[in-house]
Amino acid sequence: MSEITKKSLEHLADLARLELNAQEDEKFLADLKKILDHFQELQALNTDGVQPMTGGTESKNVFREDGATKSSISPDGVVEAFPEKEKHWLKVPPVF
């Protein structure tokens, strides 16, 4: 089940929007195999009927007023952080 091949690694990298070089390919493949092998121990554990713990909190239905929230975020600071901009507009390359 934990079969991971060079091809599937490249596919995963593509899904995650990463480009790996040949050296990274080789190292990651070996590391991931070792890590996934370690995970096999979980398969031996019977978890039938166990309610999954889906987060860190047991809080449920946390509501707030459906209105604008006063934010402390500085708009200038946000624009300042743009990697490329023209005036206060964010520049992005073409989609296609």
Added chain:
Amino acid sequence: MHLHDLTIKKFHDGLLKKEFSAFDVAKGLFDFIEDKDKEIGAYLSLAKDTALKQAEKVDIAVAKQEPVDALAGVPLAIKDAILIEGQPATAGSKILENYRAAYDATVISKLKSVGAVFLGKTNLDEFAMGSSTENSAFKVTKNPHDLTRVPGGSSGGSAAAVAAHMAVAALGSDTGGSIRQPASLCGVVGLKTTYGAVSRHGLIAMASSLDQIGPIAKTVDDAALLFKAIAGKDQFDSTSVDAKYGPELTEPKLEDIKKMTIGVPSEYFVEGLDPAVSKAMEEAMAALKSLGIKFKEISLPHTKYALSCYYIIMPAEVSSNLARFDGIRYGVRGEGHGNLLDLYKKSKSHGFGAETKRRIILGTYVLSSGYYDAYYAKAQKVRRLIKNDFDEAFNPKNGGVDVIFTPVAPTPAFKIGEKTDDPLAMYLSDIFTLPVNLAGLPAVSIPVKQASNAQSRVLPVGFQLIGKPWREADILGIGHYYEQLH
């Protein structure tokens, strides 16, 4: 006044008695950092001007005899994954090398409102992923007790800054041990708070169901003060809770502490535990028994599955949280890109280090269709079993214990470079701390008082006290009385 002796409490007393000014202490610390940090490498950036201005404000308030908070003017170091408006926030990553925060994290606004002084931002493993601070894109931080060794991680810069007296206290963040393990390796106190006790707003997210911000300090009392200041519900983090912390948080009573029973889980005292750690644990337990606290052996049977469970859930969350670092709205853009897709790839591939990429890929794998049930869904069930173990151990109906005692890390500080090539060996550094994050519990790392030996330098070792949810007061209370022992 000697900078090395300063705790938050001593600072506050000295400030009110006018033994020194907040400005003098901050200035003195910057002078000291300039020299000392050349060998330690704890800080990534300093905020001298704003820090000194803030210190002056506190001095003016003191001069006017206005009431000042216990944290007013206290010089703090902040992990560089926590945002301070206008200051760099790199998260130890090249992809955020030039980023300056556009807002304050909630913990920072809270500390600003009581007049705390922020000296600068401290080094960490990239996006808090690591146990040695060696994964930082910028520098390797050294352990102040032995410069050939790691300070632990990922909050290694914060722990080293406090241990080397380059800050009076600090903030770190803990996803699987990132406050407690470096605190143990550097000989300082580190508190991982109950999940939801402290707002995560403005903490660069690693694994949202596990992350918590917490204090790193020289004493348990200081950690309690700092925790009290940052705790509470926040509208910007819907998992945060308004837990009511009473006066026992900072003023524990010995008669309450004496009534407690501490559980010792057999699963945490296994072969492979470094002899120095075993010895230190025995010493700490003997000292705690001398306070009148009872000990009881307990079992947390699913402990051995925690590492696998954690290394499925955490990367899964990492892979989604880090998708936002795509070179569009902030951060460093990869060069030579063509279209949008190419920009994402170039930015991420250039901006992320190896461990970050490894965890993103691992997270993508365990979440992908065909493997989701076998890994991610399975791990969520195992997470429940791990939490059930703790619930059972604490259950008063079954004669449950009040607090659980374990080592923090299996070894003292290891050598720089020793584990960098073997991710699995590095992951094992957090084997005793990460079950606590999976269960969302509070836990504190407290340095063991070790007999010093003239022939060989003794490396610090911490013990861990794990509490019931929202019962930080129990673990800090025991820690407080442990520290009073001689």
